[in-house]
Amino acid sequence: AKVTKLIVDIASNGKEAVDMLAKLGPVFDVILMDLRMPVMDGLEATLYIKETLQLDTPIMALTAEHTEESREVCMAHGM
Numbered sequence: 589a590k591v592t593k594l595i596v597d598i599a600s601n602g603k604e605a606v607d608m609l610a611k612l613g614p615v616f617d618v619i620l621m622d623l624r625m626p627v628m629d630g631l632e633a634t635l636y637i638k639e640t641l642q643l644d645t646p647i648m649a650l651t652a653e654h655t656e657e658s659r660e661v662c663m664a665h666g667m
Contacts, residue, residue: 602628606636614643621667623651623658631665638666 597616599605602625609616619637623630634647649662 601625602630602633606633606641609637609641609643614645616645619645619647620650621647623649623653623662631661634665634667 597608599608602621604627605619605621606628609619621630621634625633628636630649630651637643637645637647647667649667651658651662
């Protein structure tokens with residue numbers, strides 16, 4: 589059996605996530621992004637990560653919403 593080590597960093601809001609990524613750079617294999625966060629929401633944070641920081645780390649949306657519209661919005665934002 590292969591043993592995998594998982595390291596997790598947590599940001600309390602989108603701004604904190606963006607600041608963490610701006611400081612650390614492309615060190616994460618994947619980003620789990622909640623859509624509804626205070627200060628900066630997940631969509632705004634994702635756009636900033638993709639466009640301003642120009643990171644290509646995969647970002648997976650986390651949300652309780654399950655509509656086709658929500659899925660399309662997430663996909664349009666690079667999630």
